[in-house]
Amino acid sequence: MSFADALAGAGAKPAGKRPYFLEPQVERVLAITMAMAQELAVARQRTDTLERLLLEKGVLTPGEIDAFVPDRAASAERQMWNQEFIARILRIVQQENEAAMGGGVDVASGEVGEELASDA
Amino acid sequence: MNASRNPQPPAANDPSAAYDGPPDYRVIGRHAVFPETSHDEIERINFLAQMNRHLASRVVPGVKAAYDSRVVPEFEARHGRPMADRHEARRALLEDPAFQTWSALRRMTMEQRQQAGRWSALRQRERLNAIAADLTDGDPRLSLDPSLPIPRYVSAVDHHCMPGSYHTEYFPGDAVNGANYDHAGFVTTGGLLGKYSDGGGHAVVKWVKRNLPDFRPQKILEIGGTVGHSSLPLAQAFPEADMTIVDLGAPVLRYGLARAKSLGVDNIRFVQASGEDLSMYPDASFDWIQTTMFLHELSTKALRAIFAETRRLLKPGGIVLHVEQPQYAPEMPLFEQAMRDWDAFYNNEPFWSRMHEMDLDAEMVAAGFERDKLIHGGVTGVVDRELFPDAEEDDTEDYGRKAAWHVIGAVA
Numbered sequence: 001m002s003f004a005d006a007l008a009g010a011g012a013k014p015a016g017k018r019p020y021f022l023e024p025q026v027e028r029v030l031a032i033t034m035a036m037a038q039e040l041a042v043a044r045q046r047t048d049t050l051e052r053l054l055l056e057k058g059v060l061t062p063g064e065i066d067a068f069v070p071d072r073a074a075s076a077e078r079q080m081w082n083q084e085f086i087a088r089i090l091r092i093v094q095q096e097n098e099a100a101m102g103g104g105v106d107v108a109s110g111e112v113g114e115e116l117a118s119d120a
Numbered sequence: 121m122n123a124s125r126n127p128q129p130p131a132a133n134d135p136s137a138a139y140d141g142p143p144d145y146r147v148i149g150r151h152a153v154f155p156e157t158s159h160d161e162i163e164r165i166n167f168l169a170q171m172n173r174h175l176a177s178r179v180v181p182g183v184k185a186a187y188d189s190r191v192v193p194e195f196e197a198r199h200g201r202p203m204a205d206r207h208e209a210r211r212a213l214l215e216d217p218a219f220q221t222w223s224a225l226r227r228m229t230m231e232q233r234q235q236a237g238r239w240s241a242l243r244q245r246e247r248l249n250a251i252a253a254d255l256t257d258g259d260p261r262l263s264l265d266p267s268l269p270i271p272r273y274v275s276a277v278d279h280h281c282m283p284g285s286y287h288t289e290y291f292p293g294d295a296v297n298g299a300n301y302d303h304a305g306f307v308t309t310g311g312l313l314g315k316y317s318d319g320g321g322h323a324v325v326k327w328v329k330r331n332l333p334d335f336r337p338q339k340i341l342e343i344g345g346t347v348g349h350s351s352l353p354l355a356q357a358f359p360e361a362d363m364t365i366v367d368l369g370a371p372v373l374r375y376g377l378a379r380a381k382s383l384g385v386d387n388i389r390f391v392q393a394s395g396e397d398l399s400m401y402p403d404a405s406f407d408w409i410q411t412t413m414f415l416h417e418l419s420t421k422a423l424r425a426i427f428a429e430t431r432r433l434l435k436p437g438g439i440v441l442h443v444e445q446p447q448y449a450p451e452m453p454l455f456e457q458a459m460r461d462w463d464a465f466y467n468n469e470p471f472w473s474r475m476h477e478m479d480l481d482a483e484m485v486a487a488g489f490e491r492d493k494l495i496h497g498g499v500t501g502v503v504d505r506e507l508f509p510d511a512e513e514d515d516t517e518d519y520g521r522k523a524a525w526h527v528i529g530a531v532a
Contacts, residue, residue: 010236021466
């Protein structure tokens with residue numbers, strides 16, 4: 001079976017109408033969030049596995065990760081990664097704030113389309 | 121803390137001393153058709169089992185508190201009377217944010233479980249189906265009937281949100297829905313059914329050996345036995361007996377025989393048939409007929425037909441035992457009844473609610489059993505306590521899913 005078929009089959013809808021307990025928009029976002037939480041847990045466990053294997057093989061020594069202090073350049077890179085990560089996640093907040101700061105003068109594309117049409 | 125699992129007292133401040141929850145999935149028992157699971161697939165299952173544990177042990181108490189402090193007082197203020205039944209309780213709960221949030225998360229956890237399990241099974245299905253074919257092709261102990269109609273109580277909604285349910289084959293020889301059902305059920309049971317998800321079967325054997333010490337069955341039938349989780353312990357406990365499993369679903373039966381053979385259980389056969397019509401077997405064919413967590417997936421009509429078939433098929437002195445979650449007795453609080461009804465409305469178990477309010481004694485008598493020969497008992501999952509949680513000592517209530525069941529049966 002193809003990869004695409006397996007992906008579609010894994011997430012297939014079961015027969016039967018799905019109940020919603022919250023506003024559908026809220027429930028949809030919560031479902032996406034819980035799937036992300038699941039994948040975060042999986043990634044965290046994978047890191048833990050890696051650390052334990054490295055310890056076992058003597059590549060790492062106990063406490064080395066907690067005692068790790070990045071040098072100045074590494075620290076900057078890591079902190080910038082955090083900033084970039086947060087900015088990506090909170091993009092919509094940034095854009096809503098920019099809209100608010102714009103004084104509510106934003107115009108919708110469709111309206112501009114109407115305007116351009118009537119301008120002919 | 122279950123002391124029996126840790127005979128040595130843990131050292132002070134050992135984080136494992138405080139651990140009380142599902143075991144790591146890696147303790148699960150494997151066999152030839154069990155899907156291979158990558159590191160991340162295992163951790164997905166571990167996460168989802170912990171989600172169910174968290175919802176049962178840490179979120180449900182908040183739902184109960186909301187019921188007591190908000191739902192009941194608001195209902196009584198609005199209607200000027202107490203709630204009359206579990207349906208009123210459930211509908212009132214549906215308006216409360218605590219129940220809404222718990223319900224949404226519980227439903228999503230089931231959906232995520234199905235996706236996780238199906239992904240693992242589907243991505244390797246050619247390999248799994250080839251192993252199943254090697255183990256079952258030409259074996260007379262697998263008897264399939266492609267013309268068997270799938271009744272509406274199975275086809276209308278997919279039980280526990282399992283796409284394609286027990287019966288859908290994606291192409292000839294397919295066993296994938298058996299593989300999904302078997303390997304990721306751990307998410308829902310949290311290990312309470314043990315290494316081979318067979319704690320229910322071991323519990324039944326223990327009950328029979330204790331209560332009927334002289335019983336020596338030769339012919340045993342399990343109706344709705346799917347992949348044989350609960351049936352193999354019976355076949356193993358009575359190695360001189362012939363065990364037959366009937367089920368509607370070809371994928372689970374095909375997988376079931378491959379699994380049984382791989383686990384070294386040979387006195388067992390898998391037959392595709394409806395429990396409502398077992399006319400291929402003459403009267404008085406079996407010493408023991410068993411169903412385990414099966415009655416709630418039927419319909420009223422099917423349950424009655426199956427009870428009648430069990431009466432017809434039992435030899436004189438033979439026994440029938442049905443293992444199920446407890447019935448809704450009048451003394452069961454409405455909150456508990458409403459919570460137990462959740463699966464009926466929100467987890468695609470359409471018969472669950474009505475089945476649990478039926479007078480099963482009356483149904484057994486109507487099927488021809490004598491009232492004074494009815495059997496009533498209770499069992500809890502029997503597991504390897506070194507590795508798995510013991511339902512008897514676990515006080516978490518995950519309404520309708522705990523490995524603690526009632527037994528109703530009869531001697532013919």
